[in-house]
Amino acid sequence: MLFTSWQKTYYEALEIKENNKTQRKMKWQEYQEAVGVLYEQMSEMGEVRKNITIPDRVTGQARQVDVWWEFQIGNHTIKILIDAKMRASKLDVKDVEEILALAKSVKADKAIIVTNNEWTSPAQLFANHEGLDFLILTIDEATDLIIDGKWLMCKDCGKDCVVMDSDGAVEIDEKINWWLGGKCRSCRTLHIICQACGAKGMMRINESWSCNCDFEWKNTEEYYEFKIITENDVTEFKDPNQREIDFN
Ligand SMILES: [Zn+2]
Ligand SMILES: [Zn+2]
Incomplete structure (x- = not known):
């Protein structure tokens, strides 16, 4: 099963903040x-x-x-x-x-x-x-503290929390696109927020998910992988924690 949205958790947290009741x-x-x-x-x-x-x-x-x-x-x-x-x-x-x-x-x-x-x-x-x-x-x-601290309750298992401790970036046409990522401490489901298009995705081990900018993430045993889906479908996996630098 592939989850494509976990916005509800985020908005639930905001609701807590907005409404004491x-x-x-x-x-x-x-x-x-x-x-x-x-x-x-x-x-x-x-x-x-x-x-x-x-x-x-x-x-x-x-x-x-x-x-x-x-x-x-x-x-x-x-x-x-x-x-x-x-x-x-x-x-x-x-x-x-x-x-x-x-x-x-x-x-x-x-x-x-x-x-x-x-x-x-x-x-x-x-x-x-x-x-x-x-x-x-x-x-x-x-x-x-938890909203400002890049922290979310896992929307998959609902039992533990996800620390969004990984940010990656890729430069395309002189524009830096970046994202936040993290895994649930319990079920290890990967959560990604693409800052470029605002999409939020969730994937279990060995699952992939792509956002609206045609970036794709895959949850792996090690951590996770990132690639850009091009028109020719030439794919290259990159280290999600490594910032892309254009030397030209
Ligand atoms: Zn979980
Ligand atoms: Zn995107």
Whole structure:
């Protein structure tokens, strides 16, 4: 099956931004991604990693961590666990306990909960005592972060997100045509936005799709390939991340 349009996802995201009443439409994966983007922007020091697993200190079992931030102070590496909690109701002591247990399990020095909602007084007291911080990130703010951050929910599997991390360009008749591309982290479906004609396409592994300018993309095991369909149908695959330079 070939998908030729995933505009709906984009417009749904815009709708969230425009209308607060529809904010519950944001998915938790989107919120989690937004929290990661927030810390990437905030952290001028150290390294921020999103959605990773860290082995449990005792059992060695993989523990899922939303955002992991490491930086150096002197000879010490400070490790901070950041957990995203998109909630309809206030966070409670149980939520704090759960994150503190996770922080201990992965040997974090500090834990931060980022949430769209408030927390109960007992949760606040408990968090203060244990050195856990709360941070508010509203759904509106989170939506701004993911829309501006070239990020989309996968329209194919709907379970995970697509980071549009690849941009390519090709020069034709002294005009630069460029596109944005990225793959779903879960199902690996390729998403392409052609900036020249505005077409948006989606293709699964080994599928091809062409936009209105007769550019064609193919989703491959490695990443993806790009070619120009000419009148003579002479085809040449190019590295999508390599900018074309005309030396003439
Ligand atoms: Zn997907
Ligand atoms: Zn196009």
